[in-house]
Amino acid sequence: MGVPNVLVSIGYAPNDEALKLHSIKPKYLAERKFYSCRQNNDILKYINSGIDEGDFLGYAGNREKSSGLFGENGLLTKTAIKDLRSMLRTTDSNIWHAVISFTEEFGGKYMTSYKDAMELLKAELPAFFKSIGVAADNVVWYAGLHENTDNQHIHLGFFEKEPRFTGENCKGKRYRFGTIGQDALNSLRIKIEERLTDAGFDLKRSRRNLTDSAQDTLFHLQGLNDYERELKRKLLALYRALPIDGRVSYGSKNMDALRPQVNEIVNFIIKNNPNLKRDFDAFCSDLARFDANRKRICEDQKIADSSKYLVSDKYLTDIYRRLGDKVIKAALNIKQKGDREAKKCKTDLAKKRADKRHRGYLLERALRIGADVDDEAINCFEEFRRRLAQANYERLVEEGVIEAE
Numbered sequence: 001m002g003v004p005n006v007l008v009s010i011g012y013a014p015n016d017e018a019l020k021l022h023s024i025k026p027k028y029l030a031e032r033k034f035y036s037c038r039q040n041n042d043i044l045k046y047i048n049s050g051i052d053e054g055d056f057l058g059y060a061g062n063r064e065k066s067s068g069l070f071g072e073n074g075l076l077t078k079t080a081i082k083d084l085r086s087m088l089r090t091t092d093s094n095i096w097h098a099v100i101s102f103t104e105e106f107g108g109k110y111m112t113s114y115k116d117a118m119e120l121l122k123a124e125l126p127a128f129f130k131s132i133g134v135a136a137d138n139v140v141w142y143a144g145l146h147e148n149t150d151n152q153h154i155h156l157g158f159f160e161k162e163p164r165f166t167g168e169n170c171k172g173k174r175y176r177f178g179t180i181g182q183d184a185l186n187s188l189r190i191k192i193e194e195r196l197t198d199a200g201f202d203l204k205r206s207r208r209n210l211t212d213s214a215q216d217t218l219f220h221l222q223g224l225n226d227y228e229r230e231l232k233r234k235l236l237a238l239y240r241a242l243p244i245d246g247r248v249s250y251g252s253k254n255m256d257a258l259r260p261q262v263n264e265i266v267n268f269i270i271k272n273n274p275n276l277k278r279d280f281d282a283f284c285s286d287l288a289r290f291d292a293n294r295k296r297i298c299e300d301q302k303i304a305d306s307s308k309y310l311v312s313d314k315y316l317t318d319i320y321r322r323l324g325d326k327v328i329k330a331a332l333n334i335k336q337k338g339d340r341e342a343k344k345c346k347t348d349l350a351k352k353r354a355d356k357r358h359r360g361y362l363l364e365r366a367l368r369i370g371a372d373v374d375d376e377a378i379n380c381f382e383e384f385r386r387r388l389a390q391a392n393y394e395r396l397v398e399e400g401v402i403e404a405e
Contacts, residue, residue: 012178107152250324
């Protein structure tokens, strides 16, 4: 039996004064003091910047030990952490504290940044909260991804905003008691692993990483690298060659001569984005396997011409059409903006300034087009994979391997 890829442990710190659950034992008082941020070394410092610097929130936000404290809307600002600490100090709710840990190999592959952790929790926590009897809209949660150990892990904390829990012998509403059943924890562990290994989730991770990379390049530019310079040149050449009249899209007749040029730009972007190239190659492999199986079935069924039943060419053509339209749209934007600037110019100096602004805009579009193409490519992959899965399901039903749902 192998080691589980995902482990989840959850504890809680009750408010003895409000809930009267314990006889105010020193252990529980100390835990509550730590998790409710009533001491210098508290939970927020622990998550944010390291226990040596103070509390739990501090530890979780240490950039050497953690990606920083985040919630469902992203990394928490200093003001947001201050507000959170205030809520923790005043709430009468249980404060739950959890650790979601991963094996070294699994975490290194699927938990590459705090954004992976944030997207995972945003996707899975609502159902988990429902399973333990609390409303997702009545919960404040906060977390941090710790990367300073061999196995990456997420520290998660949450508490209820107001008492909404009701019971048979309960007069009015109260906060939920702390214990969480093993079934809920087991379900959460299973769903976390399924979520992280899901192809769609993995593709979204690649898309996000590429988009972030493009944005970082744009806002921290220190000179053009070879990729950006060449992409800018290719876009410039395309926009100068675009037809003046008629419909301008990948499939339009007046783009026949320029379509190879558009495909060249698409291939150039794919080739120079490692994650996108990996996903593109994987998708091509999926298509090849699907068609190979179709050919085998056609042979078994004595169908001489299997070409009409194959999907690779059709799907790849559609991908290039959709990605090509993104490239053409970028080139059109460049052209239209340049034309508008030119019309405003009445002097040579104004034309020089307009040309400088246009070169800057061209650079910006060149940097962003990679993210646009990547985004559309991932949408294509997800859509076509769903189609392939549906086609495979229908085949299995037809062959009697499974029953239709």
